[in-house]
Amino acid sequence: MKKEKVDIKQKEIQNKLKENMADDKQKLPAGKKTKKIKGADELAIEAMSQASQSASAGDNKLSTEEETAKSDDFAETMHALEKLIESKARKLMLVKNKMKKKREMIKSVFENDVQLSEAEQQKEEIRKTWKERKTKLKETPEVQELKQAIGEMRDDQKDLEESLSNHLISYHQLTNSTSFDTSEGDQWEFKIKAKVKNRKI
Numbered sequence: 001m002k003k004e005k006v007d008i009k010q011k012e013i014q015n016k017l018k019e020n021m022a023d024d025k026q027k028l029p030a031g032k033k034t035k036k037i038k039g040a041d042e043l044a045i046e047a048m049s050q051a052s053q054s055a056s057a058g059d060n061k062l063s064t065e066e067e068t069a070k071s072d073d074f075a076e077t078m079h080a081l082e083k084l085i086e087s088k089a090r091k092l093m094l095v096k097n098k099m100k101k102k103r104e105m106i107k108s109v110f111e112n113d114v115q116l117s118e119a120e121q122q123k124e125e126i127r128k129t130w131k132e133r134k135t136k137l138k139e140t141p142e143v144q145e146l147k148q149a150i151g152e153m154r155d156d157q158k159d160l161e162e163s164l165s166n167h168l169i170s171y172h173q174l175t176n177s178t179s180f181d182t183s184e185g186d187q188w189e190f191k192i193k194a195k196v197k198n199r200k201i
Helices: 002-026 040-057 064-111 114-138 141-175
Strands: 179-181 187-189
Touching: none
Parallel strands: none
Antiparallel strands: 179 187
16 A cells, blocks of 8 residues: 555656656747756656656565665655755745846836936925915914804704704604605605614613
8 A cells, every 4th residue: 555655656746847847848948959968857757767667566575686776766766856846946046036136126216216306305395385385274264264154054054954854754744755845846855764862871
């Protein structure tokens, strides 16, 4: 059972290595051929294949030489796989560092642009002037009087809404209707709303 699990695991690693090789070949520029020198991927696949073959061909009764050869094959496979992992990890680190540098370059472009810096400064000055002017206008007698008038009108509005609501409720109770006729012959509709008051503790 252990032997079958090892074979399945080895086949999975072989397939993964083949996929990586296929991906690397596709990334080559048009017209360029791959070198015939064996890379880490190919060495790993070969070593894995040899280890798999020796494991499937032998029985439990292996000689010392066969056991040594099998152990060497497995060690070679692991070494090739480790080299492949290291290669991919180094490439990933290189790509990340390049991306970081590009981002820093973009940031530097914005920070060192004179026109952008001047526009930023003007924006802050304009905003400061705008705030100061708005504060001064709020404090003028004209605005203060208008705000006071609005406050008084808001109180009147609240009283009118409350009074009108009470009359509409009374009208609805008497007529069971949600509309009334105006002096001009129009018909206005209204809604009856119920509110829950806060509990007194």
